[in-house]
Amino acid sequence: MIEVEVKAKIENFQDMEKKLENIGALKSKKEFQEDIYFNSPIVDFANTDEALRIRTTRENESENIFITYKGPKIDSKSKTREEIEIAIEDSEKCSGIFQHLGFSMVRAVRKNRQYYKYENFEISLDDVEGLDPYMEIEIALDDGADYSDAQDKIFELFSKLGVDDGFERTSYLELLEKLY
Template sequence: MIEVEVKARINSFEEMEKRLKDLGAVKTKDEFQEDIYFQSPIVDFAKTDEALRIRTTNNDTFITYKGPKLNEKAKTRKEVEMSIESASKASDIFTEIGFAPARTVRKSRQYYQYENFEISLDDVEGLPPYMEIEIALSDSDDYTEAQNRIFELFEKLGITDGFERTSYMELLENLNNE
C-alpha cells in the first residue's frame, strides 16, 4: 500500500473541528496512540528516510514499516502494517536482534472521514496542534493526483501554509536539538 499523507500545523482544534463539520466531514473516533520507533542496527533510518514502529492504540497493536518518501511534495511512501498481540514481546524481539528504541511519541487523535480522505487532528505531547490528511492507494496507483487533491482539501479548510513533511518523531527530535 502507498500512503499519501500531508500534515500542517493548525491554530486550534476547535476552529478546525468547526471547519470540518461545515465541510461535511464526519467524526469517526477518538484514539490515544503510543508509537515506539526503532533504529536499525544495519541502516540509519534517519538517512534512508524509513521508519519502523510499534503502535499501541486504545484497542489494537501494530508493527508498521514505512519506506523512504517517494517525492519532495508530500509524505508519500510505501507502508506495510500488521496487527500483533503484544507490544512488549515485539519490542523484546526487535531489541534481541539489534534494533534499538529511538523515541516514543504519544498523541491523542480525532479521526474524520471526508470522501476518501482520512483526516486527523493530532494533539502530540510536546508539539503544537497538527492536522493530517491522507489517502491510501494501491502500489500501482498514481499518487500525484492524490497529493493534489489533499492540498486542495487543505485549501478548502483555509490552510495554505504550515505544511510539514517530517514525522512527529523528527519534529520532536528537532525540538530537542535546538
C-alpha cells in the same frame, strides 16, 4: 499500499473542528496512540528516511497493536510512501525481539487523534505530546498507483479548510527529536 499523506500545523483544534463540520466531514473515532520507534542495526533510518514502529492504539476499552514499516518518501511535496502494517498481540515481547536482533529504541511518540471522514479522505487532528496542533489528510492507494492526482486533491482540501501554509514533511518523531 501507498499512503499519500500531507500534514500541516494548524492554529487550534476548535476552529478546525468547526470548519470540518461546515464542509460535512464526519467524526469517525477518537483514540490515543503510542508509537515506539526503532532504528536498524544495519542502516540508520534517519539517513534512509524509513521508519519502523510499534503502535498501540486505545479507543474506549479497546486496544490494538501493530508493527508498521514506512519506506522512504517518494516525492518532495508530501509524506507519500510505502507502508506495510501487521497486527500483533504483545508490544513488549515484540520490542524485546527487536532489541535482541540489534534494533535500538529511539523514542516514544504519544498523541490523541480525532479522526474524520470526508469523501475518500481520512483526516486527523493530532494533539501530540510536546508539539503544536497538527492536522493530517491522507488517502491510501494500491501499490503502483499514480499518487499525483490524490496529492493534488489533498492540497485542495487543505485550501478549502483555510490551510495554505505550515505544511510539514517530517514525522512527529523527527519534530520531537529536533526539540529534545
